[in-house]
Structure formats: C-alpha cells, structure tokens
Amino acid sequence: EAGVTQFPSHSVIEKGQTVTLRCDPISGHDNLYWYRRVMGKEIKFLLHFVKESKQDESGMPNNRFLAERTGGTYSTLKVQPAELEDSGVYFCASSQDRQTSYNEQFFGPGTRLTVL
Amino acid sequence: GEDVEQSLFLSVREGDSSVINCTYTDSSSTYLYWYKQEPGAGLQLLTYIFSNMDMKQDQRLTVLLNKKDKHLSLRIADTQTGDSAIYFCAESMEDTGRRALTFGSGTRLQVQP
Numbered sequence: 001e002a003g004v005t006q007f008p009s010h011s012v013i014e015k016g017q018t019v020t021l022r023c024d025p026i027s028g029h030d031n032l033y034w035y036r037r038v039m040g041k042e043i044k045f046l047l048h049f050v051k052e053s054k055q056d057e058s059g060m061p062n063n064r065f066l067a068e069r070t071g072g073t074y075s076t077l078k079v080q081p082a083e084l085e086d087s088g089v090y091f092c093a094s095s096q097d098r099q100t101s102y103n104e105q106f107f108g109p110g111t112r113l114t115v116l
Numbered sequence: 117g118e119d120v121e122q123s124l125f126l127s128v129r130e131g132d133s134s135v136i137n138c139t140y141t142d143s144s145s146t147y148l149y150w151y152k153q154e155p156g157a158g159l160q161l162l163t164y165i166f167s168n169m170d171m172k173q174d175q176r177l178t179v180l181l182n183k184k185d186k187h188l189s190l191r192i193a194d195t196q197t198g199d200s201a202i203y204f205c206a207e208s209m210e211d212t213g214r215r216a217l218t219f220g221s222g223t224r225l226q227v228q229p
Contacts, residue, residue, distance in 0.1 A: 031215065033215070042221045043204065043206075044219070045218065059216065091158065104164075106158075106161075109157055110158060
C-alpha cells in the first residue's frame with residue numbers, strides 16, 4: 001500500500017511568488033493534516049481536514065496560506081504571496097477515522113520550500 | 117499553553133544505550149509519542165504511551181513517563197548505526213477532540229561505530 005506522498009519534494013521561489021504544495025494521503029484515510037518545520041525548530045501544526053471539511057485550522061499563520069481538499073482526496077496548500085519566513089519543510093500526514101482515542105498519523109516525506 | 121522541549125543533539129557509541137529526553141507543559145495531554153525521521157524520509161511513529169501509564173517497553177525501546185515532572189524519555193538499548201536519525205517527542209489531547217500533534221524541536225542522535 002502506498003504511503004503519504006507529497007509533491008514537489010523541493011521548491012525554490014522568489015519572495016512574492018506563489019507556490020502550491022500537494023499531498024496525497026493514504027487511500028481511505030479521512031483525516032489529513034498539514035504541519036511545517038521552520039529553520040530546524042519544532043514541527044508546528046497548520047490545519048486538519050476531515051474529508052473535505054476543515055476541522056481545525058488554528059495553526060494557519062495568516063491569510064497568505066490557503067488549504068483545500070476538494071472531493072476529500074488529495075489536498076493542496078497554496079502560499080500567495082510567499083515571504084522569506086515561509087521557508088521550511090511542509091509535512092502532510094493522514095490517519096483513519098476512529099471514534100476512540102489513539103489515532104496514528106502517517107507522515108509524508110515533506111516538501112522543502114525555499115523562499116529567496 | 118503547549119510547549120514541548122528536547123535537547124538538540126546526542127552522540128553515543130554503537131552498542132551503548134541512548135536516552136532521549138523531553139519535557140512538556142500541558143498537563144491535559146492524553147497521548148505522548150516518539151517519532152523518528154531518517155534523512156529524506158517522513159516521520160515514522162516509533163512508539164506512544166497513554167498518559168495513565170508510567171512505562172512502556174517494545175523490544176529495544178523503553179518509554180518512561182513522569183507525569184508529576186511532565187518528563188518523557190525514550191531509551192534505546194544496544195544502539196545501532198541505523199538508529200542515527202532525528203527523534204521527535206509529541207503530545208496530543210485526544211479527549212478534547214483535537215487531533216493536532218504538538219512536537220518538540222527534535223533530538224539528532226548520532227551513533228558512532
């Protein structure tokens with residue numbers, strides 16, 4: 001079974017440009033999460049989808065970031081316009097929908113974004 | 117508030133035990149996790165512990181939880197060169213319905229042959 005995949009693996013853009021990151025979760029996983037790690041610091045939560053709905057977007061830094069998950073399958077994260085401080089590694093994760101407590105999140109390899 | 121802290125770097129010799137430490141501040145955490153990230157790969161869940169447990173052992177891995185001090189540790193017995201990676205501590209509060217994980221900055225483990 002394929003794991004979580006992310007595209008591209010690396011993106012280099014100039015300040016002010018737009019970038020779109022894509023995440024394909026594990027098939028059948030209703031939950032999809034975006035996280036990012038900036039400059040070797042902690043990995044921070046951005047948002048959580050359940051199917052196509054945004055369940056929790058408390059970690060989104062500002063309105064330059066737009067996440068979508070049309071049809072409840074893959075998700076995109078668009079940064080427009082990109083700023084220098086947006087550089088980092090963006091991770092996507094997915095998990096099954098379980099009613100009880102523990103719920104393992106499976107992570108993709110990440111997209112390394114460099115804004116010059 | 118949510119804050120998870122880890123030391124940045126640990127170096128051990130092959131065959132020794134490694135102990136990676138983590139402290140957290142949110143007393144309402146329900147699960148605590150250890151994730152491993154190898155170069156170029158995503159995060160892989162190594163093990164987790166429920167907050168009402170003190171210890172969990174899984175082959176070479178031992179997790180200790182001290183709720184009073186909000187301290188979590190991961191011990192790797194007989195450390196191998198393949199254990200070299202970044203280890204992240206994380207917490208979640210599943211009973212609030214919130215599924216987001218709160219991570220530390222990661223500890224880079226270097227295993228010397």
